[in-house]
Amino acid sequence: MIYLTKGLLNKQYTQLDGLPDFSHLVKATGAPQEALKMTDEQLAGYKSSAVTYALYGTVNGQQRRDDVLNRTVLFIDVDDESDYHTLSDCLANMFTALGINFVIYPTISNGIKYGARLRVGIELDKAVELEVYRKIWLVITHQLHVKGDITAINGSFKQLQGLYVKTSQNALNKPIITTDGAGLPVDKFVAVYDKNAGKYQLKKAHESGKNIDTIGKIPTWAEHNRKFIACLLDPESNYMMFGGWDNMLTALGGWTLRSTCGDYGMTADVLEAVNNMGSDPISDSELGKKFKSWAKGWTY
Incomplete structure (x- = not known):
């Protein structure tokens, strides 16, 4: 199922029917919201009040406080890693080689904060609960050597993902959309994790404290x-x-x-x-x- 909210302060989901989950993400990425000619400060307010956020899976209710039972799209938010073009091409090549469907797009912070600032959405071949989602996320980020926001796997399975918003700041960084593959084979990735679980534990590189930019030595x-x-x-x-x-x-x-x-x-x-x-x-x-x-x- 597709659950949407407008802005971070909205406490209720709008449930959307009639479209496969990943297809909705593809459509929203191909025809994004636009917030052009805004200052960085204006975009911060826009992010809180006007950006469309999504959750793909099953929620036990219609409120954001309700339990999320499973997810059908896996998201990885990548910050402070390389630059958008280099990293997005690297990720796209890897996912294409695996034959899976995915989208990559710049976040609303791209072009404002330092680094790549991108979001990856990967179609799963079946809905997964938190523990399975966590295993897949850890395997992918480890194998690709990227630092991702751990909130959805270590803090809140209810975390919403902002859909692509085209801004004047991120407009030069184009999304990448691939739909001619298949959903990521969940069971195979879980087997990879289970075979060597110690290899895929969280490392300091994943910690969200790394999301704070540091330039030189500061007090x-x-x-x-x-x-x-x-x-x-x-x-x-x-x-x-x-x-x-x-x-x-x-x-x-x-x-x-x-x-x-x-x-x-x-x-x-x-x-x-x-x-x-x-x-x-x-x-x-x-x-x-x-x-x-x-x-x-x-x-x-």
Whole structure:
């Protein structure tokens, strides 16, 4: 099934019928949304409110808090690796040699943040649950020597993927679409993992903390602040830098309180806004309870 939302703050899926899952991804990539002549700052807001996000598989309900039972398309978000043309061609050659259907397209951060900044979508020959999805993801990223965002395999199986948006910043980097192959043979890739599971464990290269650009030597406090700002802009992609969603929120709360010299009202507003940008946000009542508990440990 195809589940869509417009913007990160939308808490309900729109379910689309009548089109195979991967075919929808191909169609959306070939005829993308356009957000041209926007500044980098304007695109950050557009990403939160107007970009179409998708999940392909089966959800036990219609709300983003509902359990995702399986997925039919495997996604790999690649950041800070080579440049778009070099990396996309390398990946395309490998997938073509395997005879599988795939799309590769630049993300909305491409041309703004350093590195390739691309998303790969691979058709699977059958729907898979989290553990199988995780095994396939690890085998592919290991064999291709790419660093991918681990959120969907290590944090939230509910993670949405932004569909291709053509911007003035990424317009020179064209998508690659291949539909004359077949779905990735799930059982064969699982067998490769199971034969040598130790070889395919997560390595530091996969950790989302690597998504923060570092140019030269910068002070510790600056690197610290960059992590918080990254979570303010895109918490879904960066919260694992703090070891989990709750950890990210409480760390962000303490940082905001110190930065505003004790403004608890603003701190609460920031945490509510960031929490609502997640694919599986904490309920308002539960967040209120956690805020009171966290605040006892904050100083300024």
